[in-house]
Amino acid sequence: MTTMFSYRNMKLPQTIERLPELAYNMWFSWNDDALELFSKINRELWDQFLHNPVRMLAETHPDVWEPLSKDTAFVKQYEKVIQQWDEYCSGTTWFQRTYPEFLNHQIAYFSAEFGFHESLPIYSGGLGVLAGDHCKSASDLGIPLVGIGLLYKKGYFNQKINKEGQQLAEAVSYDFSKLPILPALDGQGQELIVPIQLADRTVQLKIWQVQVGLVSLYLMDADIEGNSQWDRDLTAQLYGGNQDIRIAQEILLGMGGVKALRALGVTTAVYHINEGHAAFQAFERIKEQLDAGLPFHIAVEVIRASSVFTTHTPVPAGHDAFPMPMVEHYCSALLSRWGEHKQAWTQLGLDPSKQLFNMTNLALNTSALRNGVSKLHGQVSREMFRSFHGNIAANEVPIAHITNGVHMNTWLAPELKELYNRFLPGTWATNQTNEDAWKLLDIIPVESLWEVHTHLKEKLIRYVRSNLREHRCRNDMPADKVEEVRSYLSAKALTIGFARRFATYKRANLVFNDLNRLDRLVNSTDRPVQFLFAGKAHPADLPGQEMIREIYRISQMDRFRGKIVLLENYDMNMARYLVQGVDVWLNNPRRPYEASGTSGQKAAMNGVINFSVLDGWWEEGYDGTNGWSIEGNSGADGDIQARENTESIYRLLEQEIVPLYYNQGKLPAQWVSRMKRSIGTLAPVYNTDRMVMEYTNTTYIPTIKRTMSLVANQYDLATKVADYKNFIKANWHFVKFLEVNDGSVKRPLNSTDRIPELSQLTKEITSTLKFGPIWYKDTVVELLYYVEQPNHQWQQVTVTMNAVKELDNRVVQYSATVPAHLRHGSHFSLRVRPVSPNFATSFEMPIVTTF
Numbered sequence: 001m002t003t004m005f006s007y008r009n010m011k012l013p014q015t016i017e018r019l020p021e022l023a024y025n026m027w028f029s030w031n032d033d034a035l036e037l038f039s040k041i042n043r044e045l046w047d048q049f050l051h052n053p054v055r056m057l058a059e060t061h062p063d064v065w066e067p068l069s070k071d072t073a074f075v076k077q078y079e080k081v082i083q084q085w086d087e088y089c090s091g092t093t094w095f096q097r098t099y100p101e102f103l104n105h106q107i108a109y110f111s112a113e114f115g116f117h118e119s120l121p122i123y124s125g126g127l128g129v130l131a132g133d134h135c136k137s138a139s140d141l142g143i144p145l146v147g148i149g150l151l152y153k154k155g156y157f158n159q160k161i162n163k164e165g166q167q168l169a170e171a172v173s174y175d176f177s178k179l180p181i182l183p184a185l186d187g188q189g190q191e192l193i194v195p196i197q198l199a200d201r202t203v204q205l206k207i208w209q210v211q212v213g214l215v216s217l218y219l220m221d222a223d224i225e226g227n228s229q230w231d232r233d234l235t236a237q238l239y240g241g242n243q244d245i246r247i248a249q250e251i252l253l254g255m256g257g258v259k260a261l262r263a264l265g266v267t268t269a270v271y272h273i274n275e276g277h278a279a280f281q282a283f284e285r286i287k288e289q290l291d292a293g294l295p296f297h298i299a300v301e302v303i304r305a306s307s308v309f310t311t312h313t314p315v316p317a318g319h320d321a322f323p324m325p326m327v328e329h330y331c332s333a334l335l336s337r338w339g340e341h342k343q344a345w346t347q348l349g350l351d352p353s354k355q356l357f358n359m360t361n362l363a364l365n366t367s368a369l370r371n372g373v374s375k376l377h378g379q380v381s382r383e384m385f386r387s388f389h390g391n392i393a394a395n396e397v398p399i400a401h402i403t404n405g406v407h408m409n410t411w412l413a414p415e416l417k418e419l420y421n422r423f424l425p426g427t428w429a430t431n432q433t434n435e436d437a438w439k440l441l442d443i444i445p446v447e448s449l450w451e452v453h454t455h456l457k458e459k460l461i462r463y464v465r466s467n468l469r470e471h472r473c474r475n476d477m478p479a480d481k482v483e484e485v486r487s488y489l490s491a492k493a494l495t496i497g498f499a500r501r502f503a504t505y506k507r508a509n510l511v512f513n514d515l516n517r518l519d520r521l522v523n524s525t526d527r528p529v530q531f532l533f534a535g536k537a538h539p540a541d542l543p544g545q546e547m548i549r550e551i552y553r554i555s556q557m558d559r560f561r562g563k564i565v566l567l568e569n570y571d572m573n574m575a576r577y578l579v580q581g582v583d584v585w586l587n588n589p590r591r592p593y594e595a596s597g598t599s600g601q602k603a604a605m606n607g608v609i610n611f612s613v614l615d616g617w618w619e620e621g622y623d624g625t626n627g628w629s630i631e632g633n634s635g636a637d638g639d640i641q642a643r644e645n646t647e648s649i650y651r652l653l654e655q656e657i658v659p660l661y662y663n664q665g666k667l668p669a670q671w672v673s674r675m676k677r678s679i680g681t682l683a684p685v686y687n688t689d690r691m692v693m694e695y696t697n698t699t700y701i702p703t704i705k706r707t708m709s710l711v712a713n714q715y716d717l718a719t720k721v722a723d724y725k726n727f728i729k730a731n732w733h734f735v736k737f738l739e740v741n742d743g744s745v746k747r748p749l750n751s752t753d754r755i756p757e758l759s760q761l762t763k764e765i766t767s768t769l770k771f772g773p774i775w776y777k778d779t780v781v782e783l784l785y786y787v788e789q790p791n792h793q794w795q796q797v798t799v800t801m802n803a804v805k806e807l808d809n810r811v812v813q814y815s816a817t818v819p820a821h822l823r824h825g826s827h828f829s830l831r832v833r834p835v836s837p838n839f840a841t842s843f844e845m846p847i848v849t850t851f
């Protein structure tokens with residue numbers, strides 16, 4: 001096989017010879033000096049190529065390099081960037097300092113999409129941008145992480161909006177040789193091809209490599225010779241196609257990803273799946289263990305220990321589920337090779353209520369540690385998957401949360417970085433979570449912050465006008481309509497931004513519920529408000545596209561012309577302009593459907609103030625002083641919630657936001673102080689450095705340690721745990737409560753002669769249980785009751801009962817001391833469940849008997 005020519009090997013004059021090295025590392029995308037360096041080659045081309053440095057190398061005329069290599073300003077900039085890059089590669093990192101003994105344990109991070117930069121269009125929205133930001137912070141912190149994903153020939157899609165406001169999904173075919181990616185090579189320097197079984201055939205996957213700072217990302221590509229056309233198209237498009245394509249893509253991602261890791265020789269210790277799409281990684285790894293001779297239940301235990309699952313979807317319908325026969329068809333090679341376990345395989349993903357194979361069920365069954373992506377989403381996920389875990393309280397369901405963040409160097413405006421550099425301690429950028437450093441925001445003069453902000457807003461407005469101009473020219477609108485956009489928007493007006501995927505739960509059109517009231521805000525002569533909207537709707541999401549049409553129609557009304565604007569083709573480039581340049585970031589999803597949301601976090605660090613429903617991250621980020629909360633009864637049905645939220649939006653705009661913004665002599669001092677509150681309280685928390693450190697401390701390292709102990713000495717502990725679970729499952733029906741004795745009131749130990757308060761009285765409850773073959777010490781017996789909190793919520797209190805007497809025949813008596821007024825049945829209940837110090841979480845087995 002021949003190795004393709006690549007611009008990575010391009011020969012450039014010696015003074016700038018490492019430009020290709022910079023172009024082929026996504027590090028350029030979060031280094032402002034590197035971005036500037038590439039733009040200096042030719043600013044027009046740089047914009048035209050969507051800031052893709054490899055295309056700059058490929059399509060810059062060869063005669064340009066020689067003079068450029070003698071241009072002192074360019075060479076100086078080049079040297080500055082190279083120095084930063086070399087320092088970046090050689091510095092000691094947080095991980096090296098904190099976990100030196102784990103440097104050789106790689107974490108594989110699987111995701112269906114990755115958003116690093118507009119030049120590598122393999123993302124659709126927040127999930128991908130999160131994955132990209134995760135990898136970038138992992139690189140900054142020195143986490144030994146590799147990414148695994150798919151390389152889509154046509155990316156997601158380019159959005160065009162026609163004269164009627166109709167979204168047109170334009171497919172683009174990318175030339176991989178001009179993207180910042182390279183074929184991954186094996187030890188002999190040959191391109192790596194990995195075979196994967198799909199239904200009745202073998203699909204060959206070519207592996208590509210993207211460098212993300214110090215992190216490598218591997219992308220699989222089915223579009224190679226030898227595969228059938230249907231198979232080649234499997235990696236054509238992100239989230240494109242029908243269920244068949246979807247399941248095939250997920251098999252390529254999960255199972256193919258594991259095979260790619262093996263072919264690359266990555267010593268993977270943790271398999272972290274970003275959403276359920278990659279859950280088939282478990283199938284491939286169980287198969288490997290079976291091939292190595294392990295029994296099925298032990299194989300599951302081993303791979304479960306080393307898998308981490310992050311769930312992102314708070315709506316049951318949002319989880320991928322496939323008919324069983326479809327799974328059996330596409331996994332037929334695996335299922336026939338290990339036919340005796342067919343039932344066990346399919347059971348791993350079975351959603352019994354629908355008889356479908358659900359990727360989230362598969363992920364939950366095969367991942368020891370799981371998390372949601374905000375505090376509220378953790379709670380919602382625990383509620384949603386409660387039935388999956390047996391009869392326990394929602395807060396006991398073993399799903400934690402790690403709140404999302406964003407990569408500060410990617411999203412923070414260069415102009416603000418300069419300002420922060422001038423006033424904050426130098427560690428603000430390297431030690432972002434240090435809140436003390438951010439306290440010094442106070443000393444930034446009001447006029448300095450306002451000046452930078454105004455500059456960013458003007459930059460945004462120029463960008464918006466050129467986006468609109470392009471749109472109108474393409475749609476053959478008359479010259480005067482094209483020229484008109486020059487007068488659109490004003491840098492003086494309060495500017496509100498709303499940009500995200502046009503998924504219906506995000507309710508992009510909420511603010512249009514009362515056009516007359518909106519009119520009064522927008523067209524106020526002395527205190528006008530203007531709105532910017534942008535976002536793509538999935539090509540199959542017709543209601544989402546209808547929202548685009550509605551916003552477009554309103555933006556064309558005479559009374560809103562140039563004041564409410566819809567931009568086309570939302571991407572990371574546009575996102576940067578928006579989150580850095582508007583005054584207020586609006587987010588009004590239907591609660592609690594927004595698992596986290598991250599665009600508001602990008603806005604916050606740029607001094608853009610959040611105005612949002614208390615959903616996702618904002619529920620924990622909002623502190624009453626750092627933005628605004630859109631109110632409404634989130635327990636109510638959709639229409640009522642929408643009406644209440646709309647009312648709250650208008651009211652807050654009219655009574656608080658507009659007055660605060662326009663309360664200015666020469667400078668809006670109070671507004672700027674609110675901006676500082678927002679930056680100071682939110683930037684140190686909602687960044688991916690904090691997030692990735694949290695993943696490392698609470699998830700990756702414990703996963704590595706537990707897996708190591710499970711597999712040591714020929715899987716000794718894994719075998720014990722797996723056998724133990726089987727034994728418990730087979731014999732649990734023997735475990736029975738025989739009786740409970742409500743006990744009699746005792747006087748408190750420290751009581752004096754006075755009659756004690758009723759609430760101080762306690763009593764001893766006893767209960768006897770029969771255990772059959774199960775050893776009682778392998779269980780815990782608990783007494784549960786509820787106390788009312790000051791907020792009128794009832795909180796569960798769990799008292800562990802002590803074994804006080806072993807009677808005959810594996811009957812054991814337990815006791816516990818509780819408040820005297822509790823009665824069995826009406827106030828408290830008892831339960832018994834299996835426990836083990838070798839479990840990853842305390843409610844690992846969904847088995848509970850209550851009494």
Ligand SMILES: *Cc1c(COP(=O)(O)O)cnc(C)c1O
Binds near residue numbers: 129500572
């Ligand atoms: C950050 C980002 C998102 C995610 O926005 P949410 O507010 O979390 O929905 C989506 N698309 C792009 C291009 C982004 O940069």
